[in-house]
Amino acid sequence: MANNQHEKEAFRGTGGLLLTLGIELVLYALIMAIFLDHGGTTLIIDVILAAAAIVYFKRNHALADKISATLAANRKAAWIGVIVLLLAVPFVLQASAYWLFIVITAGLFMMACLGLNIQLGSTGMMNLAGAAFQAFGAYTAGLLALNYGLPTWLTLLAGALVTGLFSILLFIPVLKTKGHYLALVTIAFQFMVVILVENMEWTGGPQGLKNIPLMNFFGYSFNEPLNLGFITLHKYANYYYFTLLLLFALGIAAHRIYHSWVGVTAATIRDDEVAAQTNGVQVNKWKLTLFVLGNCFIGLSGAFYSHMVGFISPPNFAFDKSLVMVSIVILGGMDNVLGIILGAFLLIILPEKLRFIQDYRFMIYGIVLIVMLIFQPRGLLPFVPRSYAELIQRYRHKLLQGKKAQGGQEA
Amino acid sequence: MSVLDMIIQQSINGLMLGIMYSLVAVGFTLYFGVLNVINFSHGDFFMLGGFMALILYGIADTLGWTQNVPLLIIYLFLGSMILTALIAIITARICVKPVSKAPMLISLLVTLGLGIAIREAVRVFYPRGSDPKGFPTLLPQGSLSIGNIVIRYENVIIFVLGVLVIVVVNYLITKTKMGMAIRAVAQDGEAAMMMGVDLDRTIDITFLIGAAVAAVAGIMNGFYYGQIMFNMGAMMGVIGFSASVIGGLGNVYGAIVGGILFGLLETFAAATLPMGAENKRVFAFFIVILFLVFKPTGILGEKVYERV
């Protein structure tokens, strides 16, 4: 298999391991430095370094291949390294809860965009009503917690499920329209939802919902600082770790769905509905299933937000937020789970860092969006063909073990 | 005021609102027809047209050219159309052309980014750009009363001018050689290129016409409402897009039908439904969704059999 070839080219042994961890540590330091730096110097240095690295690696393919092979060869270690570094984030950002909050916000966007990606990236269904679906999740969780005092785990779950249910409301338009028309359907829906929420009494109208209980799991309140014995972390560390946990779970789920028949089916529907139909795919059933599934992710992120901030109101779920979500998916790379994470990171955290240029921020945001799309129209991390090596390996392994056992019996 | 008077008066209101929407919708139809692009920055060119006219008026005012009103109006329209179109062509060459072959999503997002950049540039670079700006009153302000119904001269002028602009656009793209080229590109870009149509030039011309019409709409909007604002294009873009779909994307007259229908829907929803004023857009957008589901080709669009 191709994998073996890569292994030959990789740095082996301790050198490879050190390189893997070294790369992770450098990237981590570069990113964390952006947060800790009050001004924008680090950001500028980082951008220059990133550009230099891209240019360098484009010319020097061999080295790039070697490094990626090394990372692949040390996968386990690489993952452990990533997890440890991610767990360390609240320690690094101990002094600036603000940035921790922004990181969590980016995490929530990742969560929503993983769902949006199932719709838009995998299945090719445009959804410009992401924020409206987030509102369903947020208001469901908020109203249930406020009016009935339900526990957090239940309201989060309800937020996700109710959003999924409500998205069935849109099933006729979603199944009957495509492309630009579907885009317009979702835009119209987005505006309808926000206006309605603003004009209805029981949603709190324009003043929204106040004093939504903050997260509390079986008596453990997320609103208290996180005391680890040797150090007391800011209360947002609770939310951070919970976001991380959810993101890992949802990311793995999304990754697994991608690498399964569901992913293949979705991609076929996206690329050619007619071909899918003549191969026995129930296009409508799958479109609806994946649309609902994606909205559940989005709804969960909304429910999470309402329990983290404790206050939601209609402007939280305006059209421009839907646009940001779509930008994340397209910019990060359609149908690529890692791309979503990179996209959310860039589009949520960079503008926040760009605050030092105040007035020109949005103008630059627009320009950067254009430039990125022109030079990297398939996203920063484009779609990669599915690989079944892992699943097949897994089955072969099992088969082999089975044979050994059988052989043992016969003898 | 009797009920009938009220209905007539509200219809006039709806028509006026509708013609504003139509003028924006025609641009969407044009871009879609030619480039198969939903140009989300169109609403912002509409806004830009208004601001260009305001700048030109400021220049005229300081030079004391405000005596001859008809000439002044022509100067504002022409000047703003040319300037807006120039900016449109330049930005199209830089941002839209490189992605014209990319998937629809990309072009959609690029135009969105362009819209944000234009909107913010106006806000940042125009003096006190975030405030609403008063627009000069140049059209005759009198009115005509028939019974209880009041028709303002200004409204008649704007309405006639609006219809005229759309008729001219239709003439340009259906009857002239240039228009033929545009439509050939719309049908099949590659085939058109083989037959000697200059694709780049066609894109330029499309943006020229589209932006010029947007500029006209922006100025008329300024005359009608007496103010313009940097963010007025955002919502107008969404409504213009909706109107062009209701009318039938690709059909220029569809823009008139769609725009006026949307205007009338909003007006009567606000006038008749309980809580109508605040929920009229909900109603209008609901109708848009119904259209998309049951008649996606719009009122004037032709039924197309999907080729398998």
Place this chain on the structure above:
Amino acid sequence: MQKRTFASLLVIFSVVLILSLVFTACGPGGGGAKKTVKIAWIGPLTGGNAGPGIGGRNSFELAIKEANANPNSKYTYEAVFIDDECKPEVGVQAALKAASDPEVIASVSHYCSMVAISTVDTFHNNGLADIVWGAVLPAITYGNDYKEVFRVNGTMIQQNKVHAEDMVKWGYKTVSIIHDTSDYGRGHMEYFSESAKEVGLQILSVQGVVTDQQDFTTELTKIKAEDPDVIYFGGLAPLGIPLRKQMVKLDIRSQFDGTSGIKNNSFNEALGPDAEGVISYLEGAPLEELPGGMKFKQAYEAAGYKEPPEAYGPFAYVAAQLAIEAIEKVGPDRQKVVDELATTKGKDTIIGEVTFDEYGQNIVPLVTAYVSENGQWVPLSQSSYKEGGTKELPGITFMKEKGRR
């Protein structure tokens, strides 16, 4: 070969690590004789409400500059400006940004009610004093018992009570209401309706409009048929301007009364002569009537700000002064500053006397009616429109024509 690339990677890695450490370590360095204390200002600097936002920021900055110029002040003050875009979500981030910087001792925050109400929790949780300079929603101070939240400007309740009473004084009997559907417009509508009922005004209709609407002919045609004495508008200038313009075009000559949201320069500039005779209510006394008012005006102009201070600039200025005074007195300690601010009583400022009640709300005795005259907002009592003045409010003329007065 392999070894060399690996070595060079290691070198790059260490260089970067060192560089980033250096940059993080180099915060804004101390030095100088006085200790630097930061005070945050939060408000809209981008988007549709950037106009009043920038006016507030300039006024705030003016107060900081004055304090720094004062040789007697114990600390050097540094202003931290954060944009909330008038969006709640961004506002929460902005408040958190201020709160997570330990050097920030107090925050003068928010013009938009929606944002102010969403951030009170954040300020409370972080023990940071939050002095609201523009948002008028009563619940910001009255909706909680957070001792960190103060407000120097008045609320909608006071404004609308005076407004409704004044309407009766002018002899109006019927009123049609248009409001925007944001919390600002809707809130004004609710409090005004309440007060109007109490004083016996008849409300003919209430219509809500969305904040990005431009065309009001439908709503106005309805109102024209109702023929009210006065049209009450609860909303901000971007809607107020086209509304007034279309009212004139439709030849509706009822009196047009607005809330504080239209009392800004752009309203007069954009409308020109059509603004004449429009009334707006604002908390506090007119600048010119206050002891330091003219001084503020002159200082503001002398500081060379291009943009006008707008209606709420003076409040941001006073909020900054209160924060600075408290810090001067008790030192740069968040908790102490909050406690000190709570004791504010009868303090003379350019917006009149400031006294915080137990909710941190300034009990402003004054609400002033302004009228647009010759392109300027003039206190009604000083204008030619005052009772017995040389001019007559359009609504009065209209009622006389109709024989209702």
Place this chain on the structure above:
Amino acid sequence: MNNNKILYTQDLSIHFGGLVAVDRVNIEVQRNTILGLIGPNGSGKTTIFNMLTGLYIPTGGNFFFEGESLLGKPPYEIARKGIARTFQSSRLCLDLSVLDNVFIGMHPRQKHWLTSAVFRRSALAEEVYQAYEKAMHLLNIFNPELVKRSSEPAGRLPQIDRRRVEICRAMAMSPKLLLLDEPSAGMTPEEITELMNDIRKVQQESEDITIIIVEHVMSVIRTITDHVVVLNFGRKIAEGTFHEISHNPEVREAYLGKRG
């Protein structure tokens, strides 16, 4: 007798607006044979395929597959009954890998979906493994090169290989009836011969498969079909063995135009 007739149509017709595309066509296809469907451009061959696969709903007539009427059934259901097809202009998903394209052909037989994908990976792994073996086997019949390139995007393959992959996708369904729409379009004569040999191989390998093939290249029709149906302007004008129809004057006229 009926047992041997896998598919037959009864006055199958369709018109679009005023245009009659297919007019009362009756076709019978015997089990385990290859039927050739020929006729000039626009004579309605592809339209018949579209009706047989449910993409178009006939406006008149009926058609029966294994004795059961499939009129009005949605395409996916017809596919599940065992009718697979290829398209005139290849409809592969060019961004997806060769393997994914073949896998979609096995869609109706797959059992492990969302829950397995997330929670029961080993069950899915078994199914994937079997599908993988089957796909590789099919690809190997057509071109061993394809096995090596199976994880590349289909868009990188040359035209002939794309057609082969498309036929593999159809074969992956293990269909009883395979509809091939001009498989040789745009190929050199050598390539065509190669492809036809492959198709023969496929037919010999599977126990029970009937093929309807639309072709313009007469040598193909001559070498591989058992029976030929000729269409012109939406009507059946002749049928029989290749030899029979090639001597039919009406057929000659249709192809060459009226003389003198």
